[in-house]
Amino acid sequence: DNVLLTMLNDADAFFDSELTLGSLPSLVTAKGSLELKKKFDNSVTRNVNKDIQRYVSDLVDWMQKRDFKHSRAILDHVRKQATDVTSASARVASEDDGGDDATAAVVSTEALRAEEHAAKKNDVLG
Secondary structure: OOHHHHHHHHHHHHHHHHOOOOOHHHHHOHHHHHHHHHHHHHHHHOOHHHHHHHHHHHHHHHHHHHHHHHHHHHHHHHHHHHHHHHHHHHHHHHOOOOOOHHHHHHHHHHHHHHHHHHHHHHHHHO
16 A cells, blocks of 8 residues: 555545635634644544554565575575585595595585584574
């Protein structure tokens, strides 16, 4: 729902009903213009602030949910990459074909660090 469009339509309807040739003499007086302002506030703008606050609150909630889903997707991707690296380093370390054991150990250590980092991020995100 569009709060401002609703307010605009209400204002049009209000002015169509309240501003007539017969009401012009009373609008010239301070009392008449004050009464018109009160009527306008009661019929057109009374719920606008509340409606806008509700709309903004709903928008903020939507943005937070979207950001959380995005963060969760990134974390899942990092976790999968860490698992893939760990599996690959385990294969490299277990192969006994004359490979460099020092390189395999470094790869394995880095994979474990990536997994620990992903786990810490998961704790932060809930």
